[in-house]
Amino acid sequence: MKKMQSIRNNTTLYVSILTFIGLVSVITLQSIWLFNTYKLIENNIQKESYATIEKALEEEGNMRFGQTPKGTKIKSGPTNDTIPPMTYFYERLSDMGYPMSLHNLDSITAELLIQNGLGKQYYIYIINLRTGEKLNGIGTQREPSFMAIKPKYFPIRSDYTQVVQLIITNPNKTFLERMGLLIIATIIIMVFVIGSITYQIKIISRINKISQIREDFSYAMVHDMKTPLSSILSALNFLQGGRLDSKPEMKEKFFNIAKDEADHLLTLTNKVLTISKLENNKLEMNCEMVMLKHLLLKISEKFKAKSPKPVTFKFDLEAESIYADAEYIEEVFCNMIDNSIKYSNDSVDIKISSSENSKYSIIKIYDNGLGMNEDDQLKIFNKYERAYASRKKKTYASGFGLGLNFVQQVIEAHKGKIIVNSVEGEFTEFIIYLPLILKEL
Structure with missing residues (x-):
């Protein structure tokens, strides 16, 4: 690199x-x-x-x-x-x-x-x-x-x-009359040349940035896939060797580890494919009424079980349901909660609330994590952007930098919108607006 x-x-x-x-x-x-x-x-x-x-x-x-x-x-x-x-x-x-x-x-x-x-x-x-x-x-x-x-x-x-x-x-006027067309032509040529050079420099800068993004993405992909692959291979070696045949509980545990890590890899792969489909307008949303309480309780229990740090959830759900694609909206919430946990201190409190107005269902996801400055807030939805919290923690932040871009793409595919409010070192709050009724997507 x-x-x-x-x-x-x-x-x-x-x-x-x-x-x-x-x-x-x-x-x-x-x-x-x-x-x-x-x-x-x-x-x-x-x-x-x-x-x-x-x-x-x-x-x-x-x-x-x-x-x-x-x-x-x-x-x-x-x-x-x-x-x-x-x-x-x-x-x-x-x-x-x-x-x-x-x-x-x-x-x-x-x-x-x-x-x-x-x-x-x-x-x-x-x-x-x-x-x-x-x-x-x-x-x-x-x-x-x-x-x-x-x-x-x-x-x-x-x-x-x-x-x-x-x-x-x-004789200025005389010179201007006799050189006027030449001066105008020279100015046009110089503007064109300078404009072309400026555009060339921008293109080169953009190519370099894309190249850097590709390298970062490749590094992140290798880093994030190496751990689950290693876990899967280790579990399979134990299962294949027959050493756990007499220990059904341990065998089941290693089998679940391999299955969970395989699901993790599949999720990462699907996320990349989903973003590609969303950007090319090839992904269809199958919307239905989704009960928020049931969905959020399911997600919170999953994160409480697998989180390496203490996590508490608080719900205030005035709107009990939303009109969305159940599969993708669940992935949206998972991504946002995962970010709240990942970019926090030793423990994190997450508050999720819902309400409605005349046009939208409004879901707010609040955490007391690291927060971010105004510059970071402007670019966190960009693809591959994942460094803002890592700079605060001075540690490696796992992931491809696709999570929030995925969230934004899915919300926009629902004809909704998402905004962020944050204060560095204090809190972060994401606000999602989903249309109440959406007949065509």
Whole structure:
């Protein structure tokens, strides 16, 4: 068992590491993809911004040229990669007494930015590139954000004593419009990946839990079947050897031991089969009126005789009968009384009462045993759950952890319900509700 637990833990660790690596890889790839897309869009916006200010300058220059006398010609100068041909045009106009109008440039730029989908938040600087001095400026927003787009300078004088720079001070909306679908797709992919990984981890955890339950069940089954099987084999050896032929009372005693232990094994086997049938809705309840007093006295006498500790029973039966399957309801009471005895101190007092309301027969089974906390009360009806009392006693609690699950399944098959009230270290009380009349099950 320890080896299997170690293998399971190692497997869980390896899967967790691989899952973490996979998640980090996916997030890294998505981040690289988003970053590269962002830089590509940023580069495109820079080019579009430069083209916008270039066109705005051209239109503003043509407006100034329209003010010159007819027949005016403006001679260009030598051009290269840094000085565009239009630079001499703007320079000559200024030297001729037609200076740049920042307001006209601002109006033209604002209109072009809107047409090109570059937003309304910008600022235009006139800068002496030789000294770095900002000579003038105009626009809708002067302070740039950390995402501001700053395209290259456009010289309006060939000696770079005046250059124009358009800054898109807050291009967030533009980025969002151009990357919106990509961002949404990325979020969907990440949610899907994280959801899938989370679901995978839950499945692995559930598989490990089921594996642990199977091991615990196998251990409990072997433990609980070993004792009665040993008793049966010992009794049969005595009976087969003929040593008790001259002692009929002892022979009868060993025969009864073998029979009782065989009945015990059969009961355990039937309990497992019954739960399986109940869960698959293959078990039919044959209900009839069952006299409570007769049934409970029979059960109490059986437990008094075989219990290893003193047991006292007290009955308060206002409702004398219930409508139930006699065989299965007897097994229900046996399971609950067995639990009361098993999970108690050196002695146990059990009180069983019955009553009726307009819909249900109500049976209460109270004991002064170990009790349980609220967390245990939420899970005691789960299959294979049997450790809560053992933790209090620090001893092995025999059984497969099927008893209370069996009880719940049978009660629900009767269309009834069962609840538990308990205080740790003081008492436990189970309350069973069975319909008064149940024509179909």
